[in-house]
Amino acid sequence: MVRLKLSIELDYDIAQPGCDFILNLHAAHTRHQTVVNERLELNQNLQQQLFVDPATGNRYLRLTAWAGNLRLRYDATLDLAHWMAPPESVPEVPVARLPPQVLGYIYPSRYCQSDRLHKLAMREFGHLWQGYGRVKAIQEWVQARVKFAQNTTTASTSAVDTLIEQVGVCRDFAHLMIALCRAVNIPARFATGIDYGADPALGPTDFHAYVEAYLGDRWYIFDPSGTAIPMGFVRLGTGRDAADVSFATIFGTVRSAAPKIAIEAIADARGVLVVPYHCNQAISTDA
């Protein structure tokens, strides 16, 4: 089990009163991710409405803020009791046997136009053994083609753009991998989180985007940008793609500072410290 302690600080200057925020800062409640403790602090005295999406376990905070400065700080300690499996034991699930609530993740979405990629995906991946290894092959295909580079893409960059231009950030890697999985009928979704062990050469710790693919009977984690250690991902939210899961959706005019994020592995109640490491098992934090 991994115990992680994280903090997220957000800082906004709000032009007008009555600015609505929907924040997905709270760590998700999943079968293998437990919140040991958490605390949210705000510098404005606001009514807070926290709700949990029953389908995904995502937690959303709604606020309506005053004009002026708004600072939020979220602190949490999480226990991750990963499900792990030998990759070769994890099969794909035939479409006819996908659980109903998973079916939606084989359809195309805003940034993952899998409907346009069937021929390409079948040519590249159609002949591979159908299991965890095929999803890994898709991840490696994306990693081999796309170059990680800050400030090369925008909020409307999609999987098709990334396939063409072959450059982007973690979000773009995730969208392309998801689109290719769906194009061969493997359910895949977009996950956001805080990533322990991010490569400092890529800049300060930030929100991370990665992929979960439905294999066997659960959602397994893949990190197509390859910039961090999957065992150290604290999951905030999952959805079809970045359109569904933003850490902050803001309805108003604000200026925002870069978020300040810290994460570290700490010892658990028994004093045992497990530091996340790159492992070659299939890992999952969700059923």
Place this chain on the structure above:
Amino acid sequence: MVRLKLSIELDYDIAQPGCDFILNLHAAHTRHQTVVNERLELNQNLQQQLFVDPATGNRYLRLTAWAGNLRLRYDATLDLAHWMAPPESVPEVPVARLPPQVLGYIYPSRYCQSDRLHKLAMREFGHLWQGYGRVKAIQEWVQARVKFAQNTTTASTSAVDTLIEQVGVCRDFAHLMIALCRAVNIPARFATGIDYGADPALGPTDFHAYVEAYLGDRWYIFDPSGTAIPMGFVRLGTGRDAADVSFATIFGTVRSAAPKIAIEAIADARGVLVVPYHCNQAISTDA
């Protein structure tokens, strides 16, 4: 109350055995749409798996078919007890008060790239009174610009394409209207159904696509292609856009004939016949 009797016949030639179908042919269960009776006939003896999506009331039938000919016929009688309201009494719901399960419908989706249309939508509709009338204004804006023409668009045509090229079919009108609603933060979704009263000049009765917008405390019906009578829509499914709600998703190689669809208004148990008509009320079949 309107009582409608409908039949849908589908006919496929399947190249290989083991072809999976996900069909959304069954009329949705909603608060105001009741299935009086229904029957599904198949010419293949297949295991059928019918499930209801708890969030939308959509019903999906899963089959795995043999090679050769597959014919399906669905017959149903439905009662529609529409919710009706004077348009001027139906307000928009501020983002801060949208129910959590409705929030997702303000985000962009595969065919409705509302994220790219904020400036345009604000310029065109930002100054209007916030209520049913604003959604109606969006519908009329779309109708005034887009020309209905068969075979002008494809399965990957999106709202942005329709805005540029100004031509399409019911599905394209719906996508553009949805994208513009979301761009001003009005939740909107894609609905499919069978439409009583379709203009015969546009071809034989077919599956119809229209829009539901969340106003007041429920989903109201809009028909941006203006080709049928909203009071006569039997709802099959709703979703983010056409990526979510197809009457048939097929995993295999098939040839398909054009569907044969019939719908008529019939008398209810008391012998009362209400024929759907164009009314100037806001109407809804769902909470």
Place this chain on the structure above:
Amino acid sequence: MVRLKLSIELDYDIAQPGCDFILNLHAAHTRHQTVVNERLELNQNLQQQLFVDPATGNRYLRLTAWAGNLRLRYDATLDLAHWMAPPESVPEVPVARLPPQVLGYIYPSRYCQSDRLHKLAMREFGHLWQGYGRVKAIQEWVQARVKFAQNTTTASTSAVDTLIEQVGVCRDFAHLMIALCRAVNIPARFATGIDYGADPALGPTDFHAYVEAYLGDRWYIFDPSGTAIPMGFVRLGTGRDAADVSFATIFGTVRSAAPKIAIEAIADARGVLVVPYHCNQAISTDA
């Protein structure tokens, strides 16, 4: 030398008088393609304006037609004295030494967005020996990925679409190959013509689209859709892409029948008949 005899018949129904046509039906005048004789017949008595583009040798016919039926028939006999070279002797031309009038063909155009493909093209072709063989490798890459299928694309389909969707007709193959050549700074242009020896399985003889790449000191022919015999191509026009060279640009509302096209190899004045064949030389009809 190859002598070819061709005829093109076009048939239009014109809704209103004063319909302008710009036709590129006349075989181009090039250094290696000579018009032995030609004749144009029209069923309307119209003023004809024929002009030659000095840069490309394209010939354009301008007409303003009456309402009603317009039929055109173009007959011509052409001599093609191909320039041929061993592929391994044909180098690329460094950008610094490209003739000024060729430079424009390394820039992106409407359907060939080479500006977006630099990384992809460099990864696939950047390491290859710079010469005819590299362009051949690009052609083979396109052929291996794209499937020829009628009615899968539209007039606005571009190279980027074809790269993603991997299906199309000769025009789409040409656009993708051109875009990839330009992305590695090889000048490439779109050519239209009549193709001797088209595979009858693909339908009746039609206008063909292919590619010319500037190598050594001239424009060499490539046929990325691989559907015909390059030695039998009669060139009508060349341009940046299909936006520049349409066999008919029509300013008005017309209905058109499918063009009727015939082409055959005939004996020359000395009685010698050379039938076009697939040869493994680099061939060119232009300096």
Place this chain on the structure above:
Amino acid sequence: MVRLKLSIELDYDIAQPGCDFILNLHAAHTRHQTVVNERLELNQNLQQQLFVDPATGNRYLRLTAWAGNLRLRYDATLDLAHWMAPPESVPEVPVARLPPQVLGYIYPSRYCQSDRLHKLAMREFGHLWQGYGRVKAIQEWVQARVKFAQNTTTASTSAVDTLIEQVGVCRDFAHLMIALCRAVNIPARFATGIDYGADPALGPTDFHAYVEAYLGDRWYIFDPSGTAIPMGFVRLGTGRDAADVSFATIFGTVRSAAPKIAIEAIADARGVLVVPYHCNQAISTDA
């Protein structure tokens, strides 16, 4: 007559030797724009190749630079003897009478997808009187919809993007206006220049992009971003769109500083100083 004195300074750090440049820094030679004197200075001793495009009068400088720092400074004095005409006297030219060398400018190009905008343009502008005023109406339509904002667009942003997202810089305004003109068969092209009188609130003087439309018997100037004074535009180059006319096309890896540009009106040989002003005449610097 306006006499303008300008200087352009460019500064590059070049990673590897043998870096090719194609520069369009020299003021174009046109019928109404005369170079009184000019001088180019380089800090590297390089062979310079200057050529003039016969079709447009654009002048291109080709260099192959050494690794290290490359600085260029271009100084010139220009006389602009504008052709001016009362707007109401300037008609459109029917397609059937367009000069052959102008025809290409009604076709779509990389960033100006006029082929997709016919319906929209006809609905907005099809009913207007066909002359200078219609082009002015297109310019005003673009200005009313698009917001000028730095750093909102990229090198691959096109007219269709700008129509949808309604934000951009001078280049984006020009592309959209050009696409709309072509969509109603008015020849339009992209022009680059140095703009006297640019609004200092928008940043330091920079290269400017504007539009020329072919009306009457010449190319008239339009400035859709409305950020400068057309009478003070020194023309560097014209082309289909930004794909054709870049002030610097660089084949290699360089870092570049922002260009330093200065322009001022000076007295002519007789001591007469004419300062460019906003005039309500149709103006042209080219036949």
